[in-house]
Amino acid sequence: MQTRQPMPNEYSIDVQNLTKKFGAFTAVNEISFNTKKGEIFGFLGANGAGKSTAMKMLCGLLVPSSGQATVASFDINKESEKVKKRIGYMSQKFSLYQDLTARENIRFFGGIYGLSNKQIKEKTDELMERLHLTDFANTQVGDLPLGWKQKLAFSVAVFHGPEIVFLDEPTGGVDPVTRREFWEMIYATAKLGTTIFVTTHYMDESEYCDRVSIMVDGRIEALGSPKELKAKYHVKSMDELFLQLARPETVKIF
Amino acid sequence: MIQIHGISKSFGNVVALQDINIEVQEGEIFGLIGPDGSGKTTLIRILTTLLLPDSGTATVMGLDVVKEYKNLRRVFGYMPGRFSLYEDLTVEENLELFASIFGTTVEANYHLIEDIYKQIEPFKSRRAGKLSGGMKQKLALSCAMIHQPKVIFLDEPTTGVDPVSRQEFWKMLKSLKKHGISIFVSTPYMDEASLCDRIALIQDGKLLSIDTPTAIVGQYEKEVYAIVSNKKHELLQDLRRYKDVESAFLFGSHIHYSDQKVSFDPRELIQYLEQLGHGEIEVDKIEPTIEDCFLALMGNANKTADA
The missing domain is CATH 3.40.50.300 (P-loop containing nucleotide triphosphate hydrolases)
Structure with a gap:
C-alpha cells in the first residue's frame, strides 16, 4: 500500500519524533502521532510517563528538545503564540478563577481570546441557559458544586471556538452522573468539528475515545481505537491493557 | 471499633x-x-x-x-x-x-x-x-x-x-x-x-x-443489559428515547440499559434499534456493578428530593 502524504491542515495535531529532555532524563522520547478534526483522542499513561510534558509542548508552553509538531497547522517550535490562540485548555487543577462569578469568568476568558463584548454577551446568555446555570450566573465559582464547575470550565475552554481542546483529567472526583453528562458535552463538541485531546485515569472513559495512545516511560507504547487495541493485546478491557503495558508484573486484583 | x-x-x-x-x-x-x-x-x-x-x-x-x-x-x-x-x-x-x-x-x-x-x-x-x-x-x-x-x-x-x-x-x-x-x-x-x-x-x-x-x-431491583452497536454516539440518545426505558448510561465500550417492564423482551429493542439504522447490535444481560447501583440510588434520591 502506498503511503499518502497528508495535505496541509488535514490533521489538527501532527507530531513527529517529539522529544523533551531534562538534563540526562528523557521525559518524552520521540513520540509520533496525529489527530483528525473532530476526533476524540485519549492520551493515557501512568503518573510520570510523560503525558503532562508532552501536553505542555503541544500547548506551546514548553520548547521541545527535538522533533516537530503542528497544532491547528501552526508549528509549535516557531509559532507557539499562534498555537495558544487556536486551542482551549482545561484541567482539574486550574480552570476557572474561584473568586470570580461564572459570568465574570466567561467575560475574562472571552476577552483574553479576543472576542468582542457583543459576542461575549450573546454567547454568555446562551451558554448559561444550556448549562442550566442562569440562576447561578452571579455566584462565585468557588461556591458552585464541583460537577457544575467542571462543566462550566469545559464550556469556557471551548468558548472561543478552538480547533483543539486539551482536557487534563477533567472528570477526576466528579460524581458518576455528572461524569457522564460531561462526556456527552465532549461528544457534542467533537461532532461540531473540534478535536478533543483528553487524559484520564478512568479506564472506562478511555472506551469513549475514538482512538487512544498509551505512554510508558516517555514512549507511545500502543496507539489505536479501543476495539483494535483490545483485539491486538487479547484483553477484555482497557483497564487490563493499561495494567499489562504500564506495569507488566502487576497482578490484576480488581 | x-x-x-x-x-x-x-x-x-x-x-x-x-x-x-x-x-x-x-x-x-x-x-x-x-x-x-x-x-x-x-x-x-x-x-x-x-x-x-x-x-x-x-x-x-x-x-x-x-x-x-x-x-x-x-x-x-x-x-x-x-x-x-x-x-x-x-x-x-x-x-x-x-x-x-x-x-x-x-x-x-x-x-x-x-x-x-x-x-x-x-x-x-x-x-x-x-x-x-x-x-x-x-x-x-x-x-x-x-x-x-x-x-x-x-x-x-x-x-x-x-x-x-x-x-x-x-x-x-x-x-x-x-x-x-x-x-x-x-x-x-x-x-x-x-x-x-x-x-x-x-x-x-x-x-x-x-x-x-x-x-x-x-439489592439492585432492575435487570441490567449491556448494549453495543456500530453507531456508538447515537446509541445512547436512541436508547433514552425508547418507549420503556428506565435508564441508559455510558459504561466504557457499552451502554448499561434498564427497562421499566419486568417482561422486557430484548428482541423488541433490537428491532427498534435496527429501524433507526443500528447494526452489529449486541444485548447481553449482566450483573450490575456498584456504579450501576450508585447511579440508580442517586436517581432515587433526586426523585425524593424533587417530590
Missing part, C-alpha cells in the same frame, strides 16, 4: 453531613464511597477529632471523638487527602519524627510497615518533597502506621493516582488487614468498592446505602 450515631454537620447554609450512622467492626476494611463534595472528608475529620459535629456522637475504639479527643489522638493512624509530611525532611527523618511524637521508635514497630517501607528504603535519604506520587503515598502510610494503631483513617489515598499505583496501594491495605488493623478509607473510585469488606455510598452528605458490596449489588 468505630461507632457513628446521627452525626450532622453544616458549614453556613451548606449541609455537609446529614444524620450519618455507621458501625465499623474490628479488622474490617470499610469504604466510604462517593464523589467530591459528598461529605467524605468532613466525616473523616470529625472521626479524627479535627472538626466538631453539630449534632450526634461518635466513638473510635470506645473513645468519644469530642470529649476524649486527647486520648484518642494517640491511638489512631491518619493519612489526610493532601500530602502532609515535611517536604524538607528526608524519608527517614519523617518516619523517625512520627515515631518519636508518638513515643515509640521505628525499630519497635518496623515489622508492621516493613512490606511498605522497604519499597522506599533505597531512597531514605531523599527529601520527601522530591519523591514521586506513589512513593509519597507509601511514606505517608508508613508514618500513619508507625505507632501501631488499631484503626487507621485514609482520606482518598488513591485520588489522582493511575490505575497501576491504585492496585499497589490496595495490596498494601490488604496486607495491613492481616495484622488485624481496622481500615476506614474514602474513595471516589467505584471500582474500589469490591475490595472493601463493607461500604457506605455517600452523596450530598447523605448515606445512600450501607452494606457489603455483594449485598448492595444484590
Whole structure:
C-alpha cells in the first residue's frame, strides 16, 4: 500500500519524533502521532510517563528538545503564540478563577481570546441557559458544586471556538452522573468539528475515545481505537491493557 | 471499633453531613464511597477529632471523638487527602519524627510497615518533597502506621493516582488487614468498592446505602443489559428515547440499559434499534456493578428530593 502524504491542515495535531529532555532524563522520547478534526483522542499513561510534558509542548508552553509538531497547522517550535490562540485548555487543577462569578469568568476568558463584548454577551446568555446555570450566573465559582464547575470550565475552554481542546483529567472526583453528562458535552463538541485531546485515569472513559495512545516511560507504547487495541493485546478491557503495558508484573486484583 | 450515631454537620447554609450512622467492626476494611463534595472528608475529620459535629456522637475504639479527643489522638493512624509530611525532611527523618511524637521508635514497630517501607528504603535519604506520587503515598502510610494503631483513617489515598499505583496501594491495605488493623478509607473510585469488606455510598452528605458490596449489588431491583452497536454516539440518545426505558448510561465500550417492564423482551429493542439504522447490535444481560447501583440510588434520591 502506498503511503499518502497528508495535505496541509488535514490533521489538527501532527507530531513527529517529539522529544523533551531534562538534563540526562528523557521525559518524552520521540513520540509520533496525529489527530483528525473532530476526533476524540485519549492520551493515557501512568503518573510520570510523560503525558503532562508532552501536553505542555503541544500547548506551546514548553520548547521541545527535538522533533516537530503542528497544532491547528501552526508549528509549535516557531509559532507557539499562534498555537495558544487556536486551542482551549482545561484541567482539574486550574480552570476557572474561584473568586470570580461564572459570568465574570466567561467575560475574562472571552476577552483574553479576543472576542468582542457583543459576542461575549450573546454567547454568555446562551451558554448559561444550556448549562442550566442562569440562576447561578452571579455566584462565585468557588461556591458552585464541583460537577457544575467542571462543566462550566469545559464550556469556557471551548468558548472561543478552538480547533483543539486539551482536557487534563477533567472528570477526576466528579460524581458518576455528572461524569457522564460531561462526556456527552465532549461528544457534542467533537461532532461540531473540534478535536478533543483528553487524559484520564478512568479506564472506562478511555472506551469513549475514538482512538487512544498509551505512554510508558516517555514512549507511545500502543496507539489505536479501543476495539483494535483490545483485539491486538487479547484483553477484555482497557483497564487490563493499561495494567499489562504500564506495569507488566502487576497482578490484576480488581 | 468505630461507632457513628446521627452525626450532622453544616458549614453556613451548606449541609455537609446529614444524620450519618455507621458501625465499623474490628479488622474490617470499610469504604466510604462517593464523589467530591459528598461529605467524605468532613466525616473523616470529625472521626479524627479535627472538626466538631453539630449534632450526634461518635466513638473510635470506645473513645468519644469530642470529649476524649486527647486520648484518642494517640491511638489512631491518619493519612489526610493532601500530602502532609515535611517536604524538607528526608524519608527517614519523617518516619523517625512520627515515631518519636508518638513515643515509640521505628525499630519497635518496623515489622508492621516493613512490606511498605522497604519499597522506599533505597531512597531514605531523599527529601520527601522530591519523591514521586506513589512513593509519597507509601511514606505517608508508613508514618500513619508507625505507632501501631488499631484503626487507621485514609482520606482518598488513591485520588489522582493511575490505575497501576491504585492496585499497589490496595495490596498494601490488604496486607495491613492481616495484622488485624481496622481500615476506614474514602474513595471516589467505584471500582474500589469490591475490595472493601463493607461500604457506605455517600452523596450530598447523605448515606445512600450501607452494606457489603455483594449485598448492595444484590439489592439492585432492575435487570441490567449491556448494549453495543456500530453507531456508538447515537446509541445512547436512541436508547433514552425508547418507549420503556428506565435508564441508559455510558459504561466504557457499552451502554448499561434498564427497562421499566419486568417482561422486557430484548428482541423488541433490537428491532427498534435496527429501524433507526443500528447494526452489529449486541444485548447481553449482566450483573450490575456498584456504579450501576450508585447511579440508580442517586436517581432515587433526586426523585425524593424533587417530590
